[in-house]
Amino acid sequence: MKKAFLRRISDISKVMNRAAFSDVEPKMTKYKYGSDAFMRILGSRYSCHAFSDAYVSESKLEMILEAGRLAPSAKNLQPTRIWVVRSEEALARLRAVHPCYGAPIVMIVGCRNEEAWVRESDGINAAKTDAAIVLTHLMLTATDAGLANMWIWDFNPGKIREAFPEMREHGIYGLLAIGHPADVDGAPTELHTQRKSIEEMVTML
Numbered sequence: 001m002k003k004a005f006l007r008r009i010s011d012i013s014k015v016m017n018r019a020a021f022s023d024v025e026p027k028m029t030k031y032k033y034g035s036d037a038f039m040r041i042l043g044s045r046y047s048c049h050a051f052s053d054a055y056v057s058e059s060k061l062e063m064i065l066e067a068g069r070l071a072p073s074a075k076n077l078q079p080t081r082i083w084v085v086r087s088e089e090a091l092a093r094l095r096a097v098h099p100c101y102g103a104p105i106v107m108i109v110g111c112r113n114e115e116a117w118v119r120e121s122d123g124i125n126a127a128k129t130d131a132a133i134v135l136t137h138l139m140l141t142a143t144d145a146g147l148a149n150m151w152i153w154d155f156n157p158g159k160i161r162e163a164f165p166e167m168r169e170h171g172i173y174g175l176l177a178i179g180h181p182a183d184v185d186g187a188p189t190e191l192h193t194q195r196k197s198i199e200e201m202v203t204m205l
């Protein structure tokens with residue numbers, strides 16, 4: 001009697017489970033672990049070569065900067081600094097040195113090399129690596145916030161330091177242009193679709 005009752009309860013709960021999930025779309029996860037959301041951010045990021053002057057909200061800017069702050073660094077020495085260029089006056093100074101594709105916000109990422117960890121075995125300084133991690137956090141978070149962006153490396157650090165004397169003691173390792181894409185010209189370029197295959201890139205040992 002007790003057994004039959006328990007079986008019945010078990011059957012009911014199975015049916016209820018099935019019913020509960022029956023109208024839920026099957027999960028479209030390609031990967032078994034992690035979240036599709038993160039892979040979608042990685043997949044949707046692209047280098048934007050033309051920005052509109054549309055406004056970027058303060059709360060998005062805050063979120064992006066917080067992501068930069070959370071970046072790890074060698075020995076946790078945190079040598080990276082971020083200068084946010086967004087006032088008309090500062091943008092004009094920067095654009096005289098590099099047009100930055102007309103972005104309304106440009107983050108200049110640099111480090112004081114002497115604040116970064118130096119590897120004893122070969123004397124290599126981690127500043128550039130630390131800066132690259134911060135920039136990657138900024139770039140992906142900007143994408144997550146629905147903002148177009150562009151990592152710029154082809155600039156003259158000396159000229160940037162001339163335009164902004166407050167950076168004169170820092171290595172300038174990257175600029176991140178952020179904003180909304182301009183119609184047509186702000187779309188991904190052909191290069192965005194070109195990646196090596198896993199077989200070309202990875203060697204399993």
Ligand SMILES: Cc1cc2nc3c(=O)[nH]c(=O)nc-3n(C[C@H](O)[C@H](O)[C@H](O)COP(=O)(O)O)c2cc1C
Nearest residue numbers: 045046047048151152153154155188189191192193
């Ligand atoms: C470290 C780094 C520096 C880059 N510097 C420049 C640059 O100075 N000028 C430029 O046009 N693109 C630059 N890019 C963009 C790359 O050309 C671009 O990421 C690559 O072609 C792949 O295209 P996608 O970002 O649209 O996927 C840079 C990208 C990275 C990651």
